[in-house]
Amino acid sequence: MSVPLADYTRNPQYGTTRDGFGKGLVEAAEKHPNLIGLCADLTESTRMEWFADKYPERFVEMGVAEENMVGVAAGLALGGKKAVAASYAVFSPGNSLGPLRSSVCYSNLDVKIIGGHSGMSAGPDGATHQALEDLAVMRTLPNMTVVVPCDQEEARKAMLALADQVGPGYLRTGKHSVLTITTPETPFLIGRAETFQEGKDIAIIAVGVMVAPALDAAAMLEQKGISAKVINMHTIKPLDLTAIADAAQTGAIVTAEEHQVAGGLGSAVAEAVVRLPRPIPIGMVGVNDSFGESGETNDLMRKHGLNAINILDKALEVLQRK
Amino acid sequence: MIQPAQNGQSLSERARTIRESVITMLLQAGSGHSAGSLGMTDVFAALYFEILKHDPNNPSWEERDFVLLSNGHICPVWYASLAEAGYFDKTELATLRRLGSRLQGHPHLGSLPGVENTSGPLAQGLSQAAGLALGLKMDNKPNRVFCLMSDGEQQEGQVWEAYLFAAAKQLDNLIVMIDRNYIQIDGYTEFVMPLDSLKDKLEAFEWHVIEIDGNNFDEIIGAVAAADAITTQPTAIICNTTPGAGVGFMEGKYQWHGKPPSKEEAKQAIDELRSLDNKIWWEEK
Numbered sequence: 001m002s003v004p005l006a007d008y009t010r011n012p013q014y015g016t017t018r019d020g021f022g023k024g025l026v027e028a029a030e031k032h033p034n035l036i037g038l039c040a041d042l043t044e045s046t047r048m049e050w051f052a053d054k055y056p057e058r059f060v061e062m063g064v065a066e067e068n069m070v071g072v073a074a075g076l077a078l079g080g081k082k083a084v085a086a087s088y089a090v091f092s093p094g095n096s097l098g099p100l101r102s103s104v105c106y107s108n109l110d111v112k113i114i115g116g117h118s119g120m121s122a123g124p125d126g127a128t129h130q131a132l133e134d135l136a137v138m139r140t141l142p143n144m145t146v147v148v149p150c151d152q153e154e155a156r157k158a159m160l161a162l163a164d165q166v167g168p169g170y171l172r173t174g175k176h177s178v179l180t181i182t183t184p185e186t187p188f189l190i191g192r193a194e195t196f197q198e199g200k201d202i203a204i205i206a207v208g209v210m211v212a213p214a215l216d217a218a219a220m221l222e223q224k225g226i227s228a229k230v231i232n233m234h235t236i237k238p239l240d241l242t243a244i245a246d247a248a249q250t251g252a253i254v255t256a257e258e259h260q261v262a263g264g265l266g267s268a269v270a271e272a273v274v275r276l277p278r279p280i281p282i283g284m285v286g287v288n289d290s291f292g293e294s295g296e297t298n299d300l301m302r303k304h305g306l307n308a309i310n311i312l313d314k315a316l317e318v319l320q321r322k
Numbered sequence: 323m324i325q326p327a328q329n330g331q332s333l334s335e336r337a338r339t340i341r342e343s344v345i346t347m348l349l350q351a352g353s354g355h356s357a358g359s360l361g362m363t364d365v366f367a368a369l370y371f372e373i374l375k376h377d378p379n380n381p382s383w384e385e386r387d388f389v390l391l392s393n394g395h396i397c398p399v400w401y402a403s404l405a406e407a408g409y410f411d412k413t414e415l416a417t418l419r420r421l422g423s424r425l426q427g428h429p430h431l432g433s434l435p436g437v438e439n440t441s442g443p444l445a446q447g448l449s450q451a452a453g454l455a456l457g458l459k460m461d462n463k464p465n466r467v468f469c470l471m472s473d474g475e476q477q478e479g480q481v482w483e484a485y486l487f488a489a490a491k492q493l494d495n496l497i498v499m500i501d502r503n504y505i506q507i508d509g510y511t512e513f514v515m516p517l518d519s520l521k522d523k524l525e526a527f528e529w530h531v532i533e534i535d536g537n538n539f540d541e542i543i544g545a546v547a548a549a550d551a552i553t554t555q556p557t558a559i560i561c562n563t564t565p566g567a568g569v570g571f572m573e574g575k576y577q578w579h580g581k582p583p584s585k586e587e588a589k590q591a592i593d594e595l596r597s598l599d600n601k602i603w604w605e606e607k
Binding site for chain 2: 074
């Protein structure tokens, strides 16, 4: 069964996942008095600022030092704190992988990493600031939970849900405004994918900002008489294997992510599908072994094949192999 | 809590026993780091048998002082000191680096009572210690945080990020003890990457710095007492140590940084330690 969603076709609303994180963090801080926020000189742009303004005594400015930030977060967690450390994903986990792996994950400490400005959302800043590899890195770390929200509301819920867990977590956020698909009533449970649209001919498994284009692609497929199931795989780790097995019942899968196809959602789904009794063809939409560049996010998404039309094309291609 | 005056053994006796354990562990493991473990034995003995507020029977005691080891490769001396203090049975020391052992080749939080942090990749312990110290200060708790480091480790950039941070946050509950033994894997530190004057560098980072003979109990204990009196600044105690201290043929040789003794060498080392007849080893030099 598909879940209740926003009336986004008739009344489209937009927002950023970083704003959702900012709201969710303030709510989580109310609930968890031991929650400490850390940021590496990007307090406003990650939206850590909203927490810092409300709880200045619980906010730690780290300066431009992501390795130390993650290490300090681990140390705070050693003393019983719930540490939330924010930066851009290219810097953390980009620069902070060492302490993240050994100080946080191996010790299984209560540290959440917020990777902001992910994917193409850093736009004009260029390729140096566009994280397209973070999911591949994060999903290989034992003890780590990896969540990629699809819109502002889901980002809020994801931050709350991650804060309710004790242990390492990663929340990927973006700067770019995206269609709000979910509502406060849309269920969100870490590790459980949600079916946003039922379908029987093919399944589109999407993550993050690619969920909205996936729904568009499904609408286009419907006009061609093809019934597509759309799954929001907001949790990359632990992966919802049941949802993938269900998706495989359609006989064809397309994955969609704002990330390198190597190592991200597509890889994770493929790893699950080849273990099924009867593997099925998969097509992957994502960035293909290249860096981004400066440009407006929408233009970059078009140039790098991250639009609904690309999901549609990939679906038609995969259906040929079914 | 251990009361050193009540247990009948002097610090030098404790240190000699710990050194014997270290030699035996490294021999049995067949790999591991000899020089730094022996060089820092007196610091560990002073900490666990004189300086620390701790309870081996209650490792998670809320009022304890914390010890974090940043240069995880000298964990044989940490494990031997913890066992000597009663955190776990000394027979378990023989399992160092074996499959299924709680004594991992580099320390792992949660594997062994008394091990307060994971370390191995250098520099990471200092950031963790700073975070822990900050959290304690936020809660107005009096616990002290000791972070033990090596000198080669100072080449890591994360260390200097952490020095800046700890000074900025005025973490006066943080005491860093740096093993200044002038050796690392590739050779003498001043040939690999010159570090002197470490004292000047740390003072420029707004730390309170004390320089001592790290193989002298009085100086170790005195330095920590002096550090306790410092407010608004973290303290770094530069412990000038002899790598391989107590075992003549290892002393001062960088080649012993990362290797264990052979059976013959171990026997020679233990004979030498025992020949001191419970006297303080450096007084015999």
